[in-house]
Amino acid sequence: MRHAPLKLPEVRWLDSARLTAGLDRHPHLDLAAHTRVHSPLPDPDRDALLGLAEALDLCGRGGAGFPFARKAQAVLATADRTGTPLVVVVNGAEGEPASAKDKTLLGRTPHLVLDGACLAAAAFGAEEIVIGVAAGSPGEIAVPAALAERQLPCPARTVCLPERFISGESGALIRGINGLPVVPAPLKARAADGGPGGVRRRPTLLANAESWAQLAVAARLGPDAYAALGTASEPGTVLLTVNRPVAEPLVVEVPTGTPLGPVLDACGLQPGAGVLVGGYHGAWLRPWDAVDAPLSRAGLADLGGTLGAGAIVALPDDTCPLGETARIAAWLATESAGQCGPCRRGLPEAAEAMGVLAAGAAEPAVLEDARRALGAAQGGGACSHPDGTARFLLTALEVFSEDLDAHLSGAGCGRPVRGVLPLPPAKGARLEVDWSRCTGHGLCAVLAPDLMRLGPHGYPASNSVPVAPWQEHGARRAVGQCPALALRLHRRG
Structure with a gap:
């Protein structure tokens, strides 16, 4: 089947290509190319698949890092208790402007993602597979084409969602699948207890595209071979989106625990004024901390960071850090659903304060206004958007403290805002x-x-x-x- 050219980042890897295998030779892996690159998929039963996920402590790669086995067990418990078949959901609605890993997987190697979803659907007796993709993304074409090429254990469909930052939130995705506005649910609820299905809500096993691809790789390799890369507590590899100021981003696969410095070197980058790890719900690291920062959940947590969506931006020295941050703060404030106090008032107030700070010669009270608004936003939101935004902005105020002092004491740092941090049109x-x-x-x-x-x-x-x-x-x-x-x-x- 012929596909239109895919506008997707170049793919690279350090050490070994697993998720990215074959993408050095093929712009897109249709089923024939996929079966040449990847070995036959095993057919584990329910207990075997759960045992594999538990043995590897396989965790989600969408940002939250929740253990896959615990999530699956909760879904299965609900399905067993209610007698309602479960639904498998692939979250490919990547609304993070600094991340392209899920778009790359669904656009270039969709069968690897579908392998993982089909494994779970077959082992757990799923009634349906639903793949959520961002409207206008390569996956909108590539995923339906891949579904048409292969045998499936149950019916499957693709749902296109608006390309917004909050579309990838699990509650928003489930609402979108059900034909409701694609915003987080006003009241938090576990997908395990009910998701897609309209009136008859079905227990839902939801994971992002990389998580399903990792499950497929782990099933092929087995626990020992899979754990040959990565750390003892977080085996395997991780996909990163490394953003470059004057070139297209790169999607890079590295073993978990790899120091960030060699990754930046391989992409021709320096730490500059600071490095953002985890995207716009992530955290800023100081240059000297970033070089040796291990790319794992535990390693970054020790530095006050988070792996998040795996998006990385090294901020050059020739752009204004506060101005760059203020641009993203304003965008994040408008990307909220506006359903709770932190989103309705806290984020807009923080964004305005950041804008005033970036303009220079601000009163110290403006800084306190920003910290107060961000502090109030943490922990009180209907979803994780206020918390993630607050982490992004508060760590920026810490890492760029010298630049902040220059903006408070005078006209600013004297550097232009180059727009290095990516935003959609x-x-x-x-x-x-x-x-x-x-x-x-x-x-x-x-x-x-x-x-x-x-x-x-x-x-x-x-x-x-x-x-x-x-x-x-x-x-x-x-x-x-x-x-x-x-x-x-x-x-x-």
């Missing part, structure tokens, strides 16, 4: 102030308090504010009722 809406008309009535801050804050003289503190979908009603009210007609709502994309 601008879209959505912005609320903009026409200063030639604004007379400082302050009504906008009353009508849209989530968007507009007033400065010390009663005028809006910002002249251009990104508007999330859940904020548009307030923005339209502010535009319609501004006495000076000084507000405009502009849409992009």
Whole structure:
């Protein structure tokens, strides 16, 4: 079957190619190429597959790192208790702009991901396999084509979801599969207790694309051969997306525990001013810590970091760290679902404070406002978005403390904002102030308090504010009722 050219990153590996096997020779592994590259897939029963996952302590690779065996046991317990067949869900709705590993797997080697999902579906008696992909991503074409090529243990379908940061959250994904708005559920619930299925909600075994591919590799190799790479507590390999400032990102497979320094060297990068590990819900590391940082959950946790989505960005010395961080803070605030206090107020307030700090000559109180808003956002959200965003921003304030001092004491660090931290093309809406008309009535801050804050003289503190979908009603009210007609709502994309 002929496929359209796939716009996906180059793939590399250190030590050994497992998930990336064959991608040096093939831009895309159809079923014929897949069977030439990978050995035949075994057929383990329920106990054997659970035993394999337990023996390796195989954990999810989507960010949370939850043990696969414990998750599967919980799903099976619900299925046994209720007599309801389970559903296997592949989470390929990767909304992290700095990560491309799941898109690469689903776009270039989809059969390896489907191998893992089919293993579980057959062993655990699943009623259906559902693969969630981002709309417009390579997986939207490659996954249905792969499903059509192979025999399946049960019916399978692909669901396309909007490419938003929160679309990959498990609750949002399940809501999207059920035809509901793709936002995290207002109340947290375990997928094991019920997921897709409309009225008849089915126990759901959900894992991200890399997790299913890892299960397929482990089943082929067996526990001993699989554990020949990696650390004793975290065997195997991990996929990373290494972002480069003047080139396309690289997807790199490395044994877990590999120091970050050699990975950066292999990609032609230096630690620069600091290194972000884990993507926009990850943490910043100081350059001297980053070089020796082991790429494992435990190793990064010892440094206050997290492996997260496996996305890595080394920030060059010639861009403004606070300006880069403020760009992402504003974007993350608009990517929330706006369903809880931390997302409705905490993240927008923190993003605005970061923007003021990046502009230079800010009052020390602005820094305290940012820390207060981020502290309040932690632990109180309906999903992990506020916590992850807070970790990203708070570690930036620590790692870039010298740069922060320069912005507090004067006009700033003097470096431009080069836009090194990747963001998707601008879209959505912005609320903009026409200063030639604004007379400082302050009504906008009353009508849209989530968007507009007033400065010390009663005028809006910002002249251009990104508007999330859940904020548009307030923005339209502010535009319609501004006495000076000084507000405009502009849409992009």
